[in-house]
Amino acid sequence: MADKKKSVLLEIKDLKIEGYTGEEWVPIIKGVDLTLHKGEVMGLIGESGAGKSTIGAAAMGYARDGTRISGGSIEFDGMELTTASESERRALRGKRIAYVAQSAAASFNPAHKIIDQHTEAPLHYRIQKRLEAQEDAMELYERLRLPNPKEIGFRYPHQVSGGQLQRAMTAMAMACRPDLIIFDEPTTALDVTTQIEVLAAIRDIVDQFDTAAIYITHDLAVVAQMADTIKVLLKGDEVEEAPTEEMLSNPKEDYTKSLWAVRSFQRPQKARPKDATPLISVQNVDAAYTGGVKVLDDVSFDIYEGMTVAVVGESGSGKSTTARVITGLLPPSNGQVLFKGEPLPASYLDRSKDQLRQSQMIYQMADTALNPKVRIADIIGRPAQFYSGLEGAALKARVDELLDLIELEPSQYYNRYPPELSGGQKQRIGIARALAAEPTFIICDEVTSALDQLVAEGILRLLDRLQNELNLAYMFITHDLATVRSIADEVVVMQHGKVVEQGPKDVMFKPPHHPYTDLLLSSVPEMDPNWLTTLLEERGVDNVGESADV
Amino acid sequence: MGDILSLVLKRLGYGLITLLVISVIIFFMVELLPGDIAQAVLGQGATEENLAALREQMGLNDPAPVRYFEWLLGAIQGDFGASIISGERVSSVIGERFMNTLFLAAYAAVIAVPFAITLGIIVALLRNTLFDRVANVLTLTSISSPEFFLGYILILYFSVKWGMFPAIASLSQDMTIMELLERTFLPALTLVLVVTAHMMRMTRAAIINLLASPYIEMARLKGTPPWKVIVRHALPNAWAPIINVVALNLAYLITGVVLVEVVFVYPGIGQALVDAVSKRDFPIVQACCLIFAGTFILLNLAADVGAILTNPRLRHPK
Known part of the structure; x- marks a missing residue:
């Protein structure tokens, strides 16, 4: 090629x-x-x-x-x-050079039907009449293996799933049969299982029409399949x-x-301590949001002191909802959460200061999780003051110590504001804020997924060091299996609000797997340029289009 | 569609409750005003016996809540009682005047709304150009000048100097529609000048606000010409704020026209209200206030429904 x-x-x-x-x-x-x-x-x-x-x-x-x-x-x-x-x-x-954007959900106009957006360029350039253009769109939808190709275009963007929209956008780029398509991170916002379908569809159609393409991504394994x-x-x-x-x-x-x-960082796996009480024990938890839609169904797992449990699954699988139940933000409709064997009150409002102190959170978007108008010293100092009652010089010493812990020079960062920091530095401040409460348990919600790989690796190493020094337990929510491989001791796989499989990492990554775990694992792109081809052959190309995301 | 219907019914319900609360406020505010209605009607020379008899006759001796419910019951049926001064039914005093006000408001709205929205789209397209700035300055000037001032300026040029339109907008029964439109052109134009700026600027802001959206960039990268990016891709998503500001201005056209009516001697409801207040003709004041409140609530309701109907997520649920 x-x-x-x-x-x-x-x-x-x-x-x-x-x-x-x-x-x-x-x-x-x-x-x-x-x-x-x-x-x-x-x-x-x-x-x-x-x-x-x-x-x-x-x-x-x-x-x-x-x-x-x-x-x-x-x-x-x-x-x-x-x-x-x-x-x-x-x-x-639109005619000779077309563009496929990162988020199809945001790049389709919510006010118009998908097919009307598709036919806009061919009609504008008078390449086709409306009916011709619509028929051509349906044919492209079929080639991109969208379900109901004759009908799907007449829906509005919000009525179609993210993976389907991304394929519809590729179809739209093809509308005038351009010579060149710019793909700008077209699968970054998708789950791994959906990503495969989109990658396969893009590759086929680019091949079929012999279109040149510039494929922009930060994911090496993905680019290896496409370029x-x-x-x-x-x-x-x-x-x-x-x-x-x-x-x-x-x-x-x-x-x-x-x-x-980048993917080389791997820390040794720890085994559960014998005869110990779990630090956090989630027991038969059901939960629903207002409106009554059940989002968690009989979820149970344990987290032991000083260990890392990775909770993996696609978006909508209930990972973050589980975190909300543990922290008491969303009281469960059934079941309970134990801390060192003692049941925690369902709502955070009923928990004591000490119970609140024990569990802290680090968020995915450090950008939005830090108040841009508050000094770093106050962001970190506030929980130290609130939970430990530190004041004045003692407080300043504690903030300095925390900044040292996250490897940022205290004198340089003490008086700065979040917008002056890089993504990785902001995430470090988020970590320091969690540590300020002196917790024993930290929930890390996709903490590295918004970061570049090198920066993400730095954060993982830091979290690992802190765990060893402070004997912290982590619940690591992620959809990135490479992250799981590098830091987890145990893995919990979730799908549709249920735990489908759980166990120690080495066992989980070895066959036999639960079919869903298998699907997740095999969907993670690998560096081998033939990986996608081989995988599609193994799965049988025909069913690629109609799996999970329909 | 069931969702939309229930949303609309819910809004309608809230509207009615608001109107009820306002009716209570209007009634008891008037009640709190100092002075005795019977005294006001009969004048200083009235004897005690006459006053007592009149109070009895007007039902003023009943407790306030009883009178409120009698008044409300009548109001629901369109009967706001009788004028204290003339003894005429309130509905016959203000009915025709309210229709006149509605006519003038509609006249102004038919010109102002399309004009303001079109101008808003054009300045959004030509943002930060000379045209944009000039349009901004002119509309801001017109909104910042008091209506009576604008009215007199228009009279000075259009009637006194150029003699194109009459300065006084009095009406008579036998006028044709063309005469009517000519006679009321200047007050309508005054109102247009007053409300255009607000609607135009909101249209411009709502559209420009959307220009950073990924779907706008996508439209540009599909080769869509700039005017089409605005009209086809930005405008359909900007309706909600635009409809809201239009509704607000329509309400203003009905309830805020007192000065314009006075300047042009136009027989509208605003004049009736001013007259009634100065003569302490409380039933008319109450009726006018209730009509104004109803107008505001109805137009806001229409704006809410309009915003819902232009939201594709609500119009086409999953």
Whole structure:
């Protein structure tokens, strides 16, 4: 695939893009070259802030609000986009270059039917009449293995699941049979089991129509399935580019190697202490939200002192609801939660200060979990003051000690505010805030899923160190099985509000599995570029489209 | 659709309860006003016997709650009692005037609402251009000037200097619809100038607020021209706030026109209210207040229902 001797479709030379900070223009892309041939798929990979999406948009001659193309050239099929007029550039979009966005749910207009959004470009460019365009849409829906292809387009976006929407958006990008499609993290927001279906559908259709594509992602294993060549970016600069196989087997630059090595962190697995009382024991818990929809059904598991229990499952499986029951935010309709063998009051309102102190939470979005207008010292100091009654110099000493624990220099961070910090630093502050209460048990709700892989690894290592030093127990909610592999002692697998399987990690990762665990495990993309092909053959391609997400 | 119906019925129920509470407030506020109605009717020279007889006749000796329920019962049937001054039924005094006010409000609304929304869309499309700024300055100027001032300016130019439209909007029975529209053009234009700015600016803000949405970027990246991005992709999602501000302004067109009616000597309900207050004609004051309150509640209800109906998530449940 990689050595197609075809003509050049897109040639970007020394591209420079600047972004406006509110005060000045700063460089975001610092001179990137990119050559894409007809029918070729290039993977752009890098951490957030690498400029992947910005380059993707620039390939369409588009600069997002607050950015501008400040230098270099973008030549698409003989046309120079940087000097073309806005209407000339616009005439390419949707017709010859199409775009697939990260969140289909947010990128479909809620006010219009899916098929009306699909046919907008073909009608606008007078390529097809309405009925023709609709029939073509249905055919594309069928090729992308959407259920009820004749009917699904006449629904509104909110009536269709995320995985289906993402496929419908790929179909929409295909509407005018473009020469190039920009895929901007198209599966990042999806569960692993859904991701496979979307990846397979995208790959097939790009193959069928011989469309060139730029595939933007931060997930190496995903890009390995999709791309002929991979380009690695770091802070607006190119690190290296090579054909996929070569890039995976023989990365040249240190940065690339470090990306490849991310999944290597693994801490030794601990066994349950003998004859001990579990620190937290969730017993036969049922729970429902107002409206009576049952979201937890007979959930039971134990967490022992100093151990990490990973709770895994797709979105909607009840992981976070379980956390809400344990913390008392959502009193269960049945069952109870024991702390060191003593039942905890169902609602947090009835729990004593000491009971509250014992269980703390760290959240997925450190951005929204920290008040942007409060000093770091006060964010961390407040729980220390509230639970331990520290004041004045003692309080300051405690905050310094906590900042030391999370490896941030106290004198530098004491007086700063959350918006001045990076994502990883914010998450560290979230951890320090949880530690300030001196808990024995911390619920980590997807704490690394919003972070880049290298940063996430740093957080995992920190959590591991803290566990060893402070003998903490963790309940680690995640949908990322790589994270489970690196830090869990025990695993609880949830689906539709029930626990389908649980046990020590080494046992859980070895067959035989519960069928759902098996589906989850086998759906995690692997670095092997043939992984998706092999998996689809094993599962039988025909049933890929109609599994869990229908 | 069952969901929407129950939502609408619920809103309607709340509206009725609000109206009931307001009727209590109106009735007892008037009750609290100093002075004796019988005294006001008969004047200073009345004897004690005459006053007592009149009080008996008007039912003023009954306890307040009893009178309230009698009044409410009548009001529900459209009977607001009799004017203290003239003895005419309140409904016949203000009925025709209320229709006149409604006519003027409708006249102004038919011009102002499409004009304001269209202008709002255009300035959203041409945001931060000279046109946007000029439109902003002009509409802000018109909203910041008192209505009577605007009215007199219009009279000065359109009637006195150019003689295009009459300065006085008095009505008579035998006017044709064209005459009527001509006669009431200046008061209607005054009202248009007063309400346009608010609606236009809200339309602009509601649309611009949505321009950062991913689906707007998607529309742009599909090659959709800018005007279509606004009209087809942003506007349908901006209706809820726009409808709300339109309803608020429609209510203002009915309840806030007193000054305009006075300037143009237009026989509307606002004038009737002012007259009644100065003459202590309480039944008329109560009836006007209740009608105003009802108008506000009804239009807000319509806005709520409109917002619900333009929300695709509610219109097309899963």
